[in-house]
Amino acid sequence: xACTPGVKTMGRRLAGKIxxxxxxxxxxxxxxxxxxxxxxxxxxxxxxxxxxxxxxxxRIKDExxxxxPVLADxxxxxxxxxxxDKTVESFGKLNVLFNNAGVxxxxxxxxxxxxxxxxxxxxxxxxxxxxxxxxxxxxMIQSGGGSIINCSSVSAFVGQPLQGVYNAAKGGINTLTKxxxxxxxKHNIRVxxxxxxWVRTExxxxxxxxxxxxxxxxxxxxxxxxxxxxxGEPEDVAWAVVYLASDESSWVTGASFLVDGGYCCQ
Numbered sequence: 001x002a003c004t005p006g007v008k009t010m011g012r013r014l015a016g017k018i019x020x021x022x023x024x025x026x027x028x029x030x031x032x033x034x035x036x037x038x039x040x041x042x043x044x045x046x047x048x049x050x051x052x053x054x055x056x057x058x059r060i061k062d063e064x065x066x067x068x069p070v071l072a073d074x075x076x077x078x079x080x081x082x083x084x085d086k087t088v089e090s091f092g093k094l095n096v097l098f099n100n101a102g103v104x105x106x107x108x109x110x111x112x113x114x115x116x117x118x119x120x121x122x123x124x125x126x127x128x129x130x131x132x133x134x135x136x137x138x139x140m141i142q143s144g145g146g147s148i149i150n151c152s153s154v155s156a157f158v159g160q161p162l163q164g165v166y167n168a169a170k171g172g173i174n175t176l177t178k179x180x181x182x183x184x185x186k187h188n189i190r191v192x193x194x195x196x197x198w199v200r201t202e203x204x205x206x207x208x209x210x211x212x213x214x215x216x217x218x219x220x221x222x223x224x225x226x227x228x229x230x231x232g233e234p235e236d237v238a239w240a241v242v243y244l245a246s247d248e249s250s251w252v253t254g255a256s257f258l259v260d261g262g263y264c265c266q
Contacts, residue, residue, distance in 0.1 A: 015040030023101030025052025027201030031234035037065030074128030145188025181254030197260030199232035226261035
């Protein structure tokens with residue numbers, strides 16, 4: 001029987017778990033939220049775009065799942081603490097945190113990138129992740145442990161042109177993940193990364209469309225970098241997150257999971 005990429009048989013691998021997903025309004029975050037709910041989790045959807053997370057919450061509820069939308073920008077401690085508080089108030093505990101929210105600086109060298117873009121990239125991708133962990137981990141300890149999954153990138157492992165700030169942020173995520181894995185293992189909290197290659201998210205689609213309109217060969221080059229011959233879909237990454245959130249990965253911590261179509265094989 002032929003298989004469609006990203007489509008799997010649904011089960012209840014996350015039954016009884018409570019999860020927070022940041023950047024849940026679109027792309028990998030939205031796909032993960034929907035699959036989490038299908039797998040039995042109750043989810044708090046965080047994003048700074050209220051219309052987007054409400055739409056995802058509505059879809060989950062239409063499918064019989066449980067979700068709450070929480071307007072939050074992970075750059076700000078007060079909003080992150082309110083997100084965690086709202087999750088516990090609604091569901092009673094917290095077992096899983098998927099730090100998915102992220103931005104990227106414009107494609108430029110470190111000389112050309114503006115200070116504002118640098119600050120925004122670091123504040124969301126690194127500081128935001130730290131803040132979510134800072135407020136979620138004490139609640140996870142009270143809940144008896146949990147799983148934190150951070151969305152990094154293949155860019156954490158390689159040098160790429162015109163992406164210095166973005167790659168530095170993703171490299172920081174990888175290192176922070178390992179340190180937290182060591183610090184909180186005694187509390188039965190596991191901390192891991194997913195490291196996607198090029199995925200058809202809202203953020204990436206704009207760049208892909210621009211290349212196509214310009215007749216650029218950039219898209220051909222991006223495809224060439226993925227030996228499996230296609231770009232990723234949000235669901236490809238979401239299923240890896242499901243594994244790391246589930247009890248199936250109970251002996252996995254401090255790991256970086258490449259979900260990259262073979263990008264880093266070369």
